[in-house]
Amino acid sequence: MAAEAGEIGKETRAGPTRAFVIHPEIKSQPSAREPDLALAEAVALAHALPGLEIVDSAVVRLPKAQPGMLFGAGKVEELGLRIAEADVALVLIDGPVTPVQQRNLERAWKVKLLDRTGLILEIFADRARTREGVLQVELAALSYQRTRLVRAWTHLERQRGGLGFVGGPGETQIEADRRAIDTQMVRLRRQLEKVVKTRELHRAARRKVPFPVVALVGYTNAGKSTLFNRLTGAEVLAKDMLFATLDPTMRAVRLPTGKDVILSDTVGFISDLPTQLVAAFRATLEEVLEADLIVHVRDIAHPETEEQARNVRDILADLGVDAHTRQFELWNKADLLPPAQHAALLERARAEPTVFLGSSVTGEGLEALFDALTEQLDDTRHAAEVHLPFSAGRARAWLYAQGVVTAESEEEGGYTLQVQWTDRQKRLFRAL
Numbered sequence: 001m002a003a004e005a006g007e008i009g010k011e012t013r014a015g016p017t018r019a020f021v022i023h024p025e026i027k028s029q030p031s032a033r034e035p036d037l038a039l040a041e042a043v044a045l046a047h048a049l050p051g052l053e054i055v056d057s058a059v060v061r062l063p064k065a066q067p068g069m070l071f072g073a074g075k076v077e078e079l080g081l082r083i084a085e086a087d088v089a090l091v092l093i094d095g096p097v098t099p100v101q102q103r104n105l106e107r108a109w110k111v112k113l114l115d116r117t118g119l120i121l122e123i124f125a126d127r128a129r130t131r132e133g134v135l136q137v138e139l140a141a142l143s144y145q146r147t148r149l150v151r152a153w154t155h156l157e158r159q160r161g162g163l164g165f166v167g168g169p170g171e172t173q174i175e176a177d178r179r180a181i182d183t184q185m186v187r188l189r190r191q192l193e194k195v196v197k198t199r200e201l202h203r204a205a206r207r208k209v210p211f212p213v214v215a216l217v218g219y220t221n222a223g224k225s226t227l228f229n230r231l232t233g234a235e236v237l238a239k240d241m242l243f244a245t246l247d248p249t250m251r252a253v254r255l256p257t258g259k260d261v262i263l264s265d266t267v268g269f270i271s272d273l274p275t276q277l278v279a280a281f282r283a284t285l286e287e288v289l290e291a292d293l294i295v296h297v298r299d300i301a302h303p304e305t306e307e308q309a310r311n312v313r314d315i316l317a318d319l320g321v322d323a324h325t326r327q328f329e330l331w332n333k334a335d336l337l338p339p340a341q342h343a344a345l346l347e348r349a350r351a352e353p354t355v356f357l358g359s360s361v362t363g364e365g366l367e368a369l370f371d372a373l374t375e376q377l378d379d380t381r382h383a384a385e386v387h388l389p390f391s392a393g394r395a396r397a398w399l400y401a402q403g404v405v406t407a408e409s410e411e412e413g414g415y416t417l418q419v420q421w422t423d424r425q426k427r428l429f430r431a432l
Contacts, residue, residue, distance in 0.1 A: 015053075016051050016052055016053040017051055017052050017053065017089050017090050018053050018055045018086065018087055018088050018089050018090070019046055019052045019053065019054050019055065019088065019089070019090040019091070019092055020054075020055065020056045020057065020058075020082075020083055020086060020088040020090070020091050020092070021039065021042050021043050021046050021054060021056070021057040021058075021092045021094065022057070022058055022059075022060055022079070022091065022092065022093050022094065023035060023038050023039040023042050023057075023058070023059050023060070023094040023095070024060050024062060024065070024070065024071070024093065024094070024095050025059055025060065025061045025062070026062055026063075026064060026065055026095075027061070027062070027063050027064065028063060028064040028065070029064075029065070032307060033271070033304065033307060034303075034304070035059045035061075036059060037303060037304050038059075038094065039057055039058070039059050039094065041094075041270075041271075042057075042092065042094035042116070043057050044221070045092075045094075045116075045119055045120065045123065046092055046119065048123050049119065049122055049123050049126065050126060052090070055086050055087075055088060056082065056086050056088070058079075058082075060075065060079070062075065066101075067098075067100070067101075068100065068101065068104055069101055069104045069105055069108065070093070070097060070098075070101045070105065071105075076105070076108055076109075079109070080108060080109050083109050083111060088111055089111055089112065090111060090112045090113070090114065091105070091109060091111050091112070091113045091114075092113075092114050092115075092116075092119055093113065093114070093115045093116065094116050095115065095116055095272075096115055096116065096117065097113065097115035099147065099148045102115070102148075116272065117144055117277075118144065120270075120273070120277060121137070121140060121141050121144055121277070124137045124140070124277065125137045125141065131195055132192065132195045132196070132199065135188055135191055135192045135195060136192065138188055139185060139188045139189065139192065140277050142181050142184055142185050142188070143185065145181060146178060146181045146182075146185075211252065211260050211261055211262050212261050212262070212292040212293065212377045212424055213261070213262045213263075213264060213290055213291045213292050213293075214261050214262070214263050214264070214291060214292065214293050214294075214295060214373065214377075215264045215266060215288045215290075215291035215293075215294050215295070216228060216263065216264065216265050216266060216295050216297055217266055217269070217288060217294055217295070217296055217297070217312060217316065218268060218269070218296055218297035218298060218299075218312060218332075219268060219269050219270065219298070219299065219308035219309070219311065219312055220267075220268025220269060220270050221268060221299065222268065222297045222298055222299040222308070222332060222333075223297055223299060223332040223333055223360045223361075224265055224266070224268065224297045225265055226360040226361060227295075227297060227330070227332070227360035227366075228249065228251075228263060228265040230360050230363070230366070231253050231263055232251040232253045232263060249264070249265045250262055250263065250264045250265075251263050261373070261377065264288075264291065266285060266288060267285065269311060269312050269315050270311075271307070271308075271311045273315075285315075285319055288316065288319060288321060289319065289320065289321060292326070292377060292424055293326045293327070293328070293373065293376055293377060294316075294321070294326070294327045294328070295327075295328050295329075295330055295369075295373075296309070296312060296313075296327055296328065296329045296330070297330050297332050297360075298329060298330065298331050298332060299332060299333050300331035300332060300333060300334060300337070300345060300357065301333040301334075301336035301337055302333075309329075326376055327354065328354050328355070328356065328369065328372060328373070328376075329352075329354060329355045329356070330356050330358055330360075330365075330369055331345060331349060331355065331356065331357045331358070332358065332359060332360055333359060333360075333361075334346075334357050334358055334359045334364055334365065335359040335361055335362045335364065342357075345357050353372075354372075356368055356369045356372070377424075381404075381420045381421060381422055382420070382421065382422075382423070382426075383418070383419070383420055384418075384419050384420075384421065384426070385416060385417070385418055385419075386399070386416070386417045386419055386429075387414060387415070387416055387417075388414050388415045388417065389413060389414040390413070390414050390415070392414070392415075394432070395429070395432050396415060396417070398429065398432060399417060399419060399429065402421070402425055404419045404420055404421040404425060405417050405418070405419055406418045406419065406420055
C-alpha cells in the first residue's frame with residue numbers, strides 16, 4: 001500500500017492527472033438540459049479542480065442505465081480503448097454512479113473514477129477556507145463515503161468479534177467502517193453546531209447595526225464575486241471558474257448614492273447539486289435568509305440562462321426564502337452579447353422595474369441598479385403605536401436602543417409607545 005501511495009506521489013509530482021469527462025445521456029431519464037451544454041458544464045467543473053488535465057470528453061447516449069456497469073458491454077469496451085489510447089488516469093462521470101458500477105468500471109478501465117457528487121466534493125474540499133466551510137465539506141464527504149461502503153476489497157470480508165460459537169461471528173469490517181464513519185459524523189455535527197452558534201451571535205450583533213443586508217445570489221460563475229469586488233474593493237477570488245467562491249463573504253459598503261449597506265457574497269448554485277451538499281451548506285446559505293434584499297445575478301449571455309435562473313429560484317424556495325422578500329435581477333455579462341441581442345434584452349429589462357441589464361466588468365447598468373437599491377432600502381420612517389406588557393422589558397429596551405421612541409405612557413397592563421421607525425426596524429422588532 002505504501003509503495004502504491006509512493007507511485008501515486010510520483011505521478012502527481014511528474015505532472016497533472018490526465019482526465020476524461022463523460023456525460024451519459026440516458027433516454028429513460030430525460031433531462032431538460034441540452035447534452036452538449038451539460039457536458040460543457042461538467043468539463044468546466046473538472047477544470048475547477050487543480051491538478052487535472054482534461055484530455056478528452058464525450059456525450060455517451062444509452063437507452064437505459066445498466067445496473068452493473070452503467071453502460072452496455074460494447075460501450076464499456078469502446079470507451080476502454082479510448083481511455084487507454086489517451087493514457088487517462090481519471091474518468092469523471094457527469095451523473096450519479098452506484099458503488100457497484102464504480103467498482104466494476106474502475107476494474108474494466110483500470111482507472112480511478114469519480115461521479116458528479118465526488119467531483120463537486122473534491123472541488124469544495126479544495127476551496128473551503130472558513131472553519132464552518134471545512135467542517136461542512138468533511139461532513140458531506142463522510143455522508144457520501146458511507147454510501148460507498150461495498151464489498152469491493154478482501155478486507156471487508158474479515159470478521160471481528162468472538163470465535164463465532166456464541167452470539168454469531170461478530171461484526172464484519174464493512175459494519176465497523178460504517179460505525180466509525182457514523183461516530184466521526186456525530187463529532188463533526190457537534191463542532192458544526194458550535195460554529196453555527198457563533199455565526200448566530202455575529203448575526204445578532206449585525207441586527208443591531210442599522211444597515212440593511214443585501215445578498216448576492218446566482219448560478220455559479222454568473223459574476224457575483226466580480227460585482228462584489230467592484231462594489232467593495234475586496235479581493236474575493238473572482239475567476240471564470242465554477243465555484244470560485246465557497247465561503248460567504250460580508251462587507252460593509254457605501255453605495256455611490258451614499259447609502260450604507262452590508263453586502264454578502266454567497267456560494268454559487270448549480271443544477272443537480274448533491275443532496276449531501278444541499279444539507280451541509282444550508283447554514284452557509286442562511287445568510288440569504290437574513291437579507292433585506294436579494295440581488296439575483298444572472299449570466300445573461302449563457303445559452304441556458306433561463307434554466308439556471310429557474311434552478312436558483314427553486315433552491316431559494318427550498319431554503320425557505322420568503323416569496324415576498326424584495327428581489328432584483330442583474331442580467332450580467334451584457335458586454336458579451338451581440339449588439340442585436342443586447343438591444344432586445346435592454347428593451348425587455350427597461351419594461352421590468354426590478355430587472356437591470358449590465359456588466360460587473362465594464363460597469364454598464366450598475367448605476368441604475370445602485371439607485372434602485374437605495375430607493376428600496378430608503379430609511380423612510382413611519383409613525384406607529386406599540387403596546388407592550390410590563391414584562392416585555394427586552395423589547396422596550398430594544399426600541400429605545402434603536403432611537404425610535406418619540407413618546408411613552410403607562411397604562412393598566414403595560415406601556416404605550418409612540419415610535420417613528422423604518423420598515424426594516426419594524427420587521428426586526430416583530431422577530432424579537
